[in-house]
Amino acid sequence: MTTAWSGAALAEAIEAFAPGSVEKSATRDVWLNPNSILVVCEGLKTRSEFRFDLLSSVTAVDYIDHFEVVYHLTSLPMNASAVIKTRVGLGRTDASVPSVVSIWRGADYQEREVWDLMGIRFEGHPNHKRIMLWEGFPGHPLRKDYVTYDQSIETGITASNEDGV
């Protein structure tokens, strides 16, 4: 059975090698300062107490007043999992976070997907382009303020994309 790191234990272990990087912790999650993502992830991957060699998933959630980038980590040798989160773009401006592609190559397409659909910039990504939608697509559809064509018919608010998609 995969053991999930509890938020408190993980926060303590991260603080031990990267002081000041943890903002808060909950039952299963740890919130990090976006500026310390690279240092913490490097430590989570290489340090012998974690060995998170597989990045399961990178995604983001739009919480209206800020965005949250969520990383699900798995350690194959320890059979353990952990969730780290970071809050970016407070006030919906300048949402950006350092890219972890240099640590886990598996983040490549997933970060591009988050940029494409949620509009969070990943600083240092080697190929920072849209992935699903085409270059020039107006807006980022998974944001809560994106108005789809159907929603514009129902509410009368102008659709974010005038092509009707």
Add this chain to the structure above:
Amino acid sequence: MAIKTQPVTVNLGPQHPSTHGVFRMRVMFDGEEIVDVEPVFGYLHRGSEKLAEERTYTQVVTLTDRMDYVSSMLNNHAYMLAVEKLAGIEPSPRGVWLRMIASELQRIASHLVATGFLLQDLGALGTPLIYAMRERENILDLFEMLCGARITNSYLRPGGVFMDAPDEFWPALKRSLVDILNTIDELETYLSGNEIVFSRTKGTAVLPPELLINASITGPMLRASGVDWDLRHRNPYDYYDKVQFNRILHTASDNYARYWVRVQEMRESLKIIHQCVEQIEPGPVRPSFDEIPRLIRPPVGDAYVAIEGSKGELGFYLVSDGGISPYRMHVRASSLINLTLLRDMLIGGLFGDLFVTFGSVDLNMGEVDR
């Protein structure tokens, strides 16, 4: 004497019969050698994650069917486990056994498609694919008995499945298990020792295990490189801790190893189904509507659940704001992430190996683009 060549960029797809749907690549060739590859995604992007935000938790099942459309049951399964974790639902035992049977049948169907199309990509036009598809047809007939649908099943509900298997399902399943085993034997007789298959697949697109792990690649691709990582064994969900099966490993990590792992995994899935049939007991297939209403409102929070899909770790991340539909749904699509190393696999290889490598990755564009 070497002939001087000039690099040429060729566009492959999205309307190409060997691209497993609508995959597009811009490939730069120097003679027959591939010097650069750029995959272009998005031709099947339907915005499922956005659509899910406007549907109730039960309605979203229909969207998951259409993601990886050759393994809908597995998508249903992963999604329902995430909903159950989010809402704290205890599933009914009979429903769990039924969905395990459905999932393993679907895994066989998916691996059959992968194997059939790999051989099709190798140039064995028709015959192996027809053999594989004939058996998949059997499995789809079983699904039709279970839920009335063959491909877009929507069979699972929070806490189990929506209806019990009819009486005629069990003898039909028994017959099909024998037929499937015969077909696997037949395929293996023709293919696993076939010299053409050997010369075309052995030693091509070799990837070291450390690189695979670093690129988040899971499933048969990872096990073909000798890494013992199967979520059914390492993190057993449902009743996978009550069934015995072997983990199939190969060490070559080439196209042949990936083919071989899939074929052997079908045999293991058959074993799991036999054990499920032995252990299943009568009872309700899902909790009653008094216990779990049709409209569920999970408490505020988030949940991530991953299962061993046919192509790798298939995860669903759900966020609830306490309402009747997910605030956010994200799918960890193994087909997309397994393509991360496409450039490493193809660059330096020959044009003839391109589609073979592509077939051995086993991707589904419905899941890549969602």
